[in-house]
Amino acid sequence: xxxxxxxxEALRLQEGESSSLNCSYTVSGLRGLFWYRQDPGKGPEFLFxxxxxxxxxxxxxxxxxxxxxxxxLHITAPKPEDSATYLCAVQAYNYGQNFVFxxxxxxxxxx
Amino acid sequence: ETGxxxxxxxxxxxxxxxxxxxxxxxxxxxxxYWYKQSAKKPLELMFVYNFKEQTENNxxxxxxxPECPNSSHLFLHLHTLxxxxxxxxxCASSRGLGNTGELFFGEGSRLTVL
Numbered sequence: 545x546x547x548x549x550x551x552x553e554a555l556r557l558q559e560g561e562s563s564s565l566n567c568s569y570t571v572s573g574l575r576g577l578f579w580y581r582q583d584p585g586k587g588p589e590f591l592f593x594x595x596x597x598x599x600x601x602x603x604x605x606x607x608x609x610x611x612x613x614x615x616x617l618h619i620t621a622p623k624p625e626d627s628a629t630y631l632c633a634v635q636a637y638n639y640g641q642n643f644v645f646x647x648x649x650x651x652x653x654x655x
Numbered sequence: 656e657t658g659x660x661x662x663x664x665x666x667x668x669x670x671x672x673x674x675x676x677x678x679x680x681x682x683x684x685x686x687x688y689w690y691k692q693s694a695k696k697p698l699e700l701m702f703v704y705n706f707k708e709q710t711e712n713n714x715x716x717x718x719x720x721p722e723c724p725n726s727s728h729l730f731l732h733l734h735t736l737x738x739x740x741x742x743x744x745x746c747a748s749s750r751g752l753g754n755t756g757e758l759f760f761g762e763g764s765r766l767t768v769l
Contacts (some may be wrong), residue, residue: 548697578757578758580760585743585763585765586762586763587659587661587745587747587760587761587762587763588698588745588758588760589760590757590758590759590760593756593757631698633698633758640703640710640711641686641688641703641705641710641711641749641751642700642703642711642713643700643758644697645697645698646697647695647696647697648697
C-alpha cells in the first residue's frame with residue numbers, strides 16, 4: 545500500500561540547533577515529492593519540489609534532499625520564526641492528480 | 656488580489672443548515688482542489704477539477720457538493736453536515752493535467768458543525 549510517513553511527530557530545538565526532518569514514502573512511480581510549511585490556522589505554503597533521487601534544493605536555512613525511499617528537510621541554525629508544521633507530499637504516476645500527504649512534523653524553535 | 660483566496664475564513668453551522676465555501680485563484684491555473692484537514696490526520700483529497708470538469712471524487716459523502724463554474728472559481732456546498740465534518744477545508748490550485756507542479760493553497764475555511 546502506498547503511504548507517506550514523517551518523523552519525528554514533534555521536534556523542539558533551541559535557536560541555532562540544527563536538525564533534520566524525515567519523510568519516508570512507499571510509492572510506485574514517484575512523480576514528485578513536495579515540502580510545505582503550515583502555520584497554525586493557515587493553509588500550507590509551498591517550499592520545495594524534488595523529482596529524482598540525488599536532487600537537492602535550498603532556501604535560506606532549509607535544504608531538502610531526496611533518495612529512492614525518503615526525503616530529508618535539513619534545518620540549519622533555526623530561528624523561532626521557523627516554528628511551524630512541515631508537511632511532505634508525494635505525487636505518483638498512478639495517482640492521477642492526487643497528492644498524498646504525510647501527517648507532518650511539528651517544529652518548535654525556542655529562543 | 657493574488658494567489659488563492661477562500662471565504663469565509665470561519666463558519667459555524669447547525670446540522671440542518673445549508674452553507675457554501677468559496678474559493679478563487681488568481682494564478683492562471685487549470686486545476687482546482689478541495690482538501691479536508693482534520694486534527695491529527697493528514698490532508699485528505701476530496702475533489703479535483705480540471706478546466707472546470709470534475710476529474711476526481713475521493714468517495715466523499717453527498718452532503719458535500721462541489722461546483723466549478725470556471726477555472727478560477729470553486730465552491731463547496733454543504734448541507735445536513737455531521738459534527739465529525741468539523742475541520743479545516745483547504746482549496747488549492749495547480750497547473751493541471753499533465754503537469755507535475757506544486758499545489759498552491761488558500762488560507763482555509765475553518766468549519767464547525769454543532
